[in-house]
Amino acid sequence: MDWDKLRIFHAVADAGSLTHAGDALHLSQSAVSRQVRALEESLNTTLFHRHARGLILTEQGELLFDATKSMVKRIDAATARIRDSEEEVFGTLRVTTTTGFGSLWLAPRLSHLYESYPDINIDLMLEERVLDLPMREADVAIRMKEPSQADLIRKRLMSVRMRLYASPEYLAENGTPDTLEDMANHRLICQNPNSAQVSAGLQLVQELFTYNIRSTLAVNNYFGVLQAVISNLGIGVLPDYIIEDFPTVVRVLPDIESNEVPVFLAYPEELRHSKRIAAFRDFVTQEIMAHRRSLKAMSDA
Template identity: 45%
Template sequence: MDWDKLRVFHAVAEAGSFTHAGDTLNLSQSAVSRQISHLEESLRVPLFHRHARGLILTEQGEILYQTARDVFAKLATTEAILSEGKDRPKGPLRLTTTVALGSNWLTPRIGAFLELYPEISLTLILNDSELDLSMRQADVALRLTPPRQPDLIQRHLKTIKFHLYAAPSYLKRAGVPRSPADLVDHRLVIYGETAHPPFPNVNWLLDVAAGPRGRPTSVLRVNNYFAMYRAVQTGIGIAALPDYMAREDVNLIRVVPDLEGPQVPAYFVYPEELRHSKRITVLRDFLIQEVAKSQF
């Protein structure tokens, strides 16, 4: 199979059109089209359905695309490892984590890392859904659940604790709950319904607040913790927030202080094939040091 034609095919499958693939490859639309036609002729199967709105992979094209995507992902990993300097780590590094952890804890500290390693080009991808590290959607992740894939390496960083917090304006208006049973009369800000919550039993507060009178009925659902934090700041209600986010906020008050939520472990996760990457090693060591210094 001709390597140049396979590279063009991969670009077309990713872009969904000859024109956009040509822009990526710095080739004309007609040159891209010819390469695909020659590849289809050599394989004797159609790879794309052509229609007015773009291109759709055929069944045979989908099979070839899956293989090509794996090959190019592994090549990108190999290229990155080979390009690292002998003395100092350098090159691109993509780190993904949740919106809350990335916004509140990670981002304020990452400047110090970039000062230490100015030749590393870091990209932060904040997403409450898990990206696929094996498919190189990111190089490394900070996660609140252990990885399910066997080819990922995990390093436990810290255990995150949760407590209840509210703004003074809300407590002045609604009163201060003294026990879990009092929570049924308060507005609770909880994590929104989603197929992929950031950790198991994310809405444990609803179970705690349930009693003889049932579960709380005044509830605001928000689908990430940073937005929940902002909702609490504005006096909307009470939420179970991670301590790293709310503990140092002088404008929030911890309520029912003896009530503690589930302890959630945080992991540093990366693919087995990047085990020897200097960029990942120095990032891991930096984060371990930052966790040790901070009240995470």
């Protein structure tokens, strides 16, 4: 099967338009249309339903598009591996992590990475869904559990615990709870129990709910929980790493915390020699060390 025709088909299927695919491929619309028709004739099938708003894949087109997506990802992976063995640290690095860790811990520290490597481009993808690294949905991941795939290189970075925090203003107005039973008199701010989150955090929230909490605010990520806490809305369940960058928040019920949550950095085996990966890995490692020193200084003060 002609790769050029498959490449053009993939661009059309991805764009949903002959014109947009032509723009991306630097080909005329007529040239793109001829290649698609030729591919359909060679396969003796129709790959697209054509209508005024664009193109929709047929069932046969969907099957072929699934195959070309896999091919493109593997070619991208091979290309990245070849380039990363020869190039300096520049270009795009796609990093995925959770919304909470990415927005509250990682993003505020990226200026240090850019200072060292001003030509790198970070594509930061914040979501709870675990992206498929071997299939190149991302280049590197920071995950709140050890990756299970065998073809990944992984490094344990740190551990996190979920704890209870409130603003001084909230506590001054509403009092500080001395026992878990006292939580019934406060508003609990937490991730929605039905949203994707680490199991340790969910277990702590479920335990707190057994104390007849009178009022709750549920948010689908820890960034939202933190904003509600510093806005004096209640007592929030938050990861302990926030205390370094938000030292004014007060830990409540210091004996109460979740089980340990391990934090891992992972990337595909095929990117072992990537200079971009190495630069990002070293940057995160250095920031973790600085984070630990800062927390120790805070605890000694």
